[in-house]
Amino acid sequence: MKDAKLEALIKNKDVEGLQKYKERQKFKLDSINQVMANIDTKLTSLGATPTANGVVSLQKLELTNFVQHFDIQGSVTTDQDVMVQPNFSGLLSLYVKKGQNVSKGQVIGRVADGGLNDQHKQALIQVSAANAQLQQIKANANLAKIAYEKQEALWKQKIGSEFQYLQAKTNYEAIQSQIAAAQNQVSATQKAADAIKANLAKTAIVAPFSGVIDEVVTQNGQVVSPGSNIVKLISLGMMRIEANVPENYLAKIRVGTPVKVFLPTINQKITSKIRLVGNYIDPATRTFKIEIPVSSYGGIVKPNLLAQVSIESYVNPSAIQIPQNYVYDDAAYKSYVFVATNINGNNAVAKKVYVNLGEKSSNMVEVTSGLNGGDQLITDGSKNLTNGQKVKLAQ
Structure with missing residues (x-):
């Protein structure tokens, strides 16, 4: 019917x-x-x-992969999320807008230099003048060297006067001192120019990494200084999920532990692994932090999305696992199940078997001893059986 x-x-x-x-x-x-x-x-x-009574269903037991999970909540953040700040004080000129993509090193704004550019040009003129003076002194030094060497050769032949020889020698030594002084002058003017150039470079505000302008904090025309937030820059290349895990799972979680992530807002499922396990237990929440890397999927995954994280805390690749609702406890709180023996057609005998249980996952439980692969577990209809009772097998 x-x-x-x-x-x-x-x-x-x-x-x-x-x-x-x-x-x-x-x-x-x-x-x-x-x-x-x-x-x-x-x-x-x-x-x-x-006669045989009780209609039951059977489940043939096999060695299967038993995985225990526990679920926590986390949130998405980015590996790179910074407020870009200037290194110089002055009037701001901003070259980007919210939502704009920028490249690492790109100039996204500039602070008015307050005359630094003109100072740098003047410093370069001074460097050029000092170099020209140095080259002139070096040319004079060559002439003085020739005159000195000529007088020295004549003096050794007892030709000419000693005064002429000493005068040429003094002139040559004096001009060597002038060269050293001129070189010091060139170095000093170059350092001054470089210092101005370094300060001038600070007026440029550059992107520290490639990303997207998430927020514009300070607009064009405002006076800024070091420490002022100009824009918020985030990288959407690689994201991460941060979550707090209860301390009782500390011994079960390692770097590399597989996780499954679900982002309900965008209905996105992600498989990843834990890359960081915190060593600090928060005394207020009794939790520790973990990090899980995830792809941005082309910008779909965004910071602050809620994430549901399922973490593998235990795995047994060759386990006997059965539904928990077919495991019973006797008066001594010893766990037992019923298996079918002496199966003959639709008839069988129920046998009470005591079992030791391991980990639990969802509605399944791991059996560490008492059952073997190939055993016929009595499922539906097992609740009120007695040991040795004859049963009928459901069709």
């Missing part, structure tokens, strides 16, 4: 409705099995051998 309600749920592909329908049927099945178990107990006490 067809169930009209079930047929309607299937036709409408109502997943949530089907799940609720299944739960109601499981409840009915457990109730029937409870009644059957009570009847079976009475029949046994009266000396009768009960």
Whole structure:
């Protein structure tokens, strides 16, 4: 006999409705099995051998990958997010606007130099003049050297007077001192010019990295000084998610731990890994910080977006895992399940098996001992079974 309600749920592909329908049927099945178990107990006490009762479903156990996750919230930020400031005081001329893309080193504004450019030109003239004077002194030094060497040669041949020789020598030595003084003058004027040039360079406001102008703080024509915020520049090349993790997960998280990120605002799913685990526990929140790199996806992912982060805290690639709702506790709080044995067609015998449990994830639990791959776990209909009870397998 067809169930009209079930047929309607299937036709409408109502997943949530089907799940609720299944739960109601499981409840009915457990109730029937409870009644059957009570009847079976009475029949046994009266000396009768009960026939198989209790309709159950089976799940063949296999070694599978067990992954435990925990979820936290974080927010997107950028690896590069700065307020650009000037290095010089004066009137601002800004060359960019909000939303504009800029390149690293690009001049995005300039501060009025207050006459520094004229000072630099004048300093370069002084450098040129000092160099010209140095070259003239060097030329004179060459003539003085020739005269000195000629008089020295004559004096060694006892030709000419000693006075002429000494005079030529004195002139040559004096002009060497003039060269040193002229070189010092050239160096001093060049340093002065370089100092003015360095200050002149400070009037340019340049982008420290490639990015986009997120905000213009100071407009054209305003007087600014070092420390004034001109524009906010952010890089959208590579972003990161920052999140605070409860301290009880500290031992389970490492650099490289896989994570799954969901950005609900833009309906974007991202797979990444943890690149930084903080070493400091915040005493107020008892949490530590983690960072997760994510792509900007061409600018779609933006700073301050809310991020839902799912972190792998435990992985067992060869685990026996079963639904938690088929694990029961006895009066001594020992966990047990039922498996089907002696399977013959639609008939089987329920066996109570004590198990040790490991980690939990969602509605699944890891079984560390008691079960093996290939065992037939009794699922639906297992709640009210007794050890050794005969059961019927659901078709």
